[in-house]
Amino acid sequence: MSGNKSTEKSAALLKSAFREYYFKYSKLLEIPEHLEQREFGYMPFGSGMIRHLSFRNRGDLLATLIRDVPADVYCSNAYYRFPTYPMQEKQWLGADLIFDIDAKDLHLQCELGHSYFICARCSEVSSAKSEVCESCKSTSLNQTSIPCGKCIFALKKEVRRLIAVLTTDLGIEEKSVSVYFSGNNGFHIVVSDKSFNPLDSVARSDVVSYLAGTNIMTESIGVRKSRDNSGNDFLIKFPKSGLSYGWRKIIADKLAIDQSSVVKLSNIVLRNGGYEGFKSEVGKMAKTLGVKIDPQVTMDVHRIFRMPGTINSKSGLVKMRCDDLESFDPLDDACLLGSRDVEVKSKVSSQISLKLRGQSFKIKESTLEVPLFVAVYLMCKGLAGID
Ligand SMILES: [Zn+2]
Ligand SMILES: [Zn+2]
Numbered sequence: 001m002s003g004n005k006s007t008e009k010s011a012a013l014l015k016s017a018f019r020e021y022y023f024k025y026s027k028l029l030e031i032p033e034h035l036e037q038r039e040f041g042y043m044p045f046g047s048g049m050i051r052h053l054s055f056r057n058r059g060d061l062l063a064t065l066i067r068d069v070p071a072d073v074y075c076s077n078a079y080y081r082f083p084t085y086p087m088q089e090k091q092w093l094g095a096d097l098i099f100d101i102d103a104k105d106l107h108l109q110c111e112l113g114h115s116y117f118i119c120a121r122c123s124e125v126s127s128a129k130s131e132v133c134e135s136c137k138s139t140s141l142n143q144t145s146i147p148c149g150k151c152i153f154a155l156k157k158e159v160r161r162l163i164a165v166l167t168t169d170l171g172i173e174e175k176s177v178s179v180y181f182s183g184n185n186g187f188h189i190v191v192s193d194k195s196f197n198p199l200d201s202v203a204r205s206d207v208v209s210y211l212a213g214t215n216i217m218t219e220s221i222g223v224r225k226s227r228d229n230s231g232n233d234f235l236i237k238f239p240k241s242g243l244s245y246g247w248r249k250i251i252a253d254k255l256a257i258d259q260s261s262v263v264k265l266s267n268i269v270l271r272n273g274g275y276e277g278f279k280s281e282v283g284k285m286a287k288t289l290g291v292k293i294d295p296q297v298t299m300d301v302h303r304i305f306r307m308p309g310t311i312n313s314k315s316g317l318v319k320m321r322c323d324d325l326e327s328f329d330p331l332d333d334a335c336l337l338g339s340r341d342v343e344v345k346s347k348v349s350s351q352i353s354l355k356l357r358g359q360s361f362k363i364k365e366s367t368l369e370v371p372l373f374v375a376v377y378l379m380c381k382g383l384a385g386i387d
Contacts, residue, residue: 009386010379011045015069017337017376018311021318022065025336028320029065029309031058033192037079037093041304042070043313051304054083071313074304077190087302094197097204098305100297101158102186103151110150116348117141118382125347125383144314144381146354147185147331156325159187162291165211166191169246181330183312183319188305201299208295213247213286218279220248221255222265225275234275236262250289251282311337316376332357337373344368344375344384352383 022029032038040061041051055061065073076083077098081091103111117126119133120140132139145151159179166172166189176193199207209215218224222238238259243252252258257265272278297303306312306319318336322328335356344367346352351364354377361374367387370378378384 006385006387007046013342013386014071014313014316014376014379015045017316017372018071019066019069020338021311021336022062022069025309025318026062028318028336029058029062030307030321031061032075032096034079037081037083039076039078039080039083039090039304040307041074042068043072043074044068045071045313052084052086065310073307073310075307076302076304078301078303092301095199095301097191097193097196097199097207098297098303099162099189099191100182100186100294101155101162101189101292102182102294103145103147103155104185105292105294106151106154106158108151108154110148111145114148115143115145116381116383117143123347123382127348127350142382144383145185146352146381151185152330155185155187156328158292159189159325162189162211162293165291169210170207172196179322179325180308181317181320181322181328181334183306183310183317183334184314187322188319199301201301204301205295205299208293208298210247211293212290212295213250214290216247216251216282216286218275218282221251221257221282222259223269223275223278232266232270232274234266234269234278236266236269238262247286251285254285254289313380316373316380331355335373335377337376339371339373341369342372342375343386344370344378345387346378346384348383352378354378 036054036056038054039051040053040055041049043049078095079093081093083090112129115129117129118141119136119138120142121138122133122136124133124135126134133141163177166177167174172191172193176191178190178192180188180190182188220239221243222236224235224237225233226235227233228235243249243259255265255268269275269278272281308319308321311318316337317330317334320334346363346366351362354361356374356377361370363370363378375384
């Protein structure tokens, strides 16, 4: 069958699976506060983004989802006086503070072992990392990944680290923090706290810098630039406010020092070659110890962000709220499509292993019958199609 025909068949199957979901699970659609002041956007299957939409109520939105069945649905974190106007005329009123933690930013060792490289030109799939497509020699390859247990464990750990900083260092109440599985390979964290809503992009970028530990002053952990009696270029003088909070605590814990460790800290600085060397060492430590978020997402106050309760077309899984992060299993809890058998054709020559809804699947034959939720997952990942 021609490529176009099979792409059309794939899109039709995805659309019918997505529509069924919106019928059955409309209760999972999470309507944001200030609904009528939000900008909505969606990506239809096979065409570009439609933005600057608004909806009056849940029914209005749901009717559109069931009628048009978009591949992806987005809603602004900002609220505006006129959400449907062009950006300059919308009149920005505020925005939720949002964070995106994605497995790709964690640089996990397991990643390459479950990644595939898909040619953007001829859609040839390779499980080995390569700079060019084996088949058409194009250099435009997209990486896709089937997350493993280690990825999910690491993501949850990062989410907990973020929440700890938000609630401890930034004083945000835990009840104002909502955690969502992104629907693919990450988590979204949304803060609805009135005192953060008015922050502009510059202020949000300060929040990002704090989380990343950019430009930590060595003075805050007790190392000052100065000549001492023995000719060193630094002095140890611990801050009066102590070492028991924020970044100074993180670094102090890492160095295993406290306010009485003058000699120990002095030796650490000397080992790093003095003030400048120590400063750069602290910078490196912050890089590993900082929370790994996507800075662009947090700084952008006009973003339209995936809407909770909608399907992510990169996986067929649902972006959904995690009330209990510990027990939440994205590959089970967020996998809500139907289970009738459908026939798909694998595009991968090696065996694909995946676990969805508690069942393990090993896909090696080129054409085989699998439950709809598995077929959609593989198709959304670009690893299978319909013949
Ligand atoms: Zn190719
Ligand atoms: Zn992994």
